[in-house]
Amino acid sequence: MADALGIASSVIAVVDLSAKVINWCVRYAQDVSHASEDKKRLAEEVTRLNLALVNARDLLDGPHGSRLKASRALYLATVNSQSQLRRIENRLDGGSRQGNISFEALKWPFKSKDVQSVVQDVHQCTEAIYSALEVDQTSILLDVDHKIALNTLPIAKGASFDSHAEEHNPTCLPNTREELLE
16 A cells, blocks of 8 residues: 555656656747757647546556555556656756746757657656556456355355354364374
C-alpha cells in the first residue's frame, strides 16, 4: 500500500510539472514569434503526456487503485517523465531568468532537430505509462476470466471447498497406519 501511495504522489508531482511545461509552451507560443510549428508540436506532446498522467493518477486514486500491480513499471515511467519534463522546463525557464528580459526579447530555446528529439522522448514516456497500465488491465482481465471459469465448474453435493460439514467425524479410517503410532 505504501508503494502505491508513493507512486500516486509521484504521478501527482509529474502531473503538476507537465502542467507547468504546458504553460511555458503556451507563453512562448504567444510571446515568441518564430518556431511556431515546433512550439505547437512540443505543447501537443506534453499535453498528451499530461493526459496519460492524469488518467494514471485517477486510476491510482480510484476505488480499485490497490489492484494495479504493474506499479514498478508505472513508477519508472513516471520518474523518466519527470526527468524529461524537468529538462524541458529548465530550457524554457532558462531564457526568462536572464535578467529582466521581456518575453518579446526571448528566443525559442530549441532548434528544430532538438524539438524532434524532445518530442520523441516525451512520446516514449507517454507510451511507457500506457503500457504499464495495459499490463495491469491484462492482469485484471485474466483474473476475472479465471474467476468466471471457477464459477462455471460443477459443484459436487456435500463436497464444497473448505466445508466444515464433516469436521467432527474422524478424518482417517479406523486401524489405518497404526504402525506409525508404535
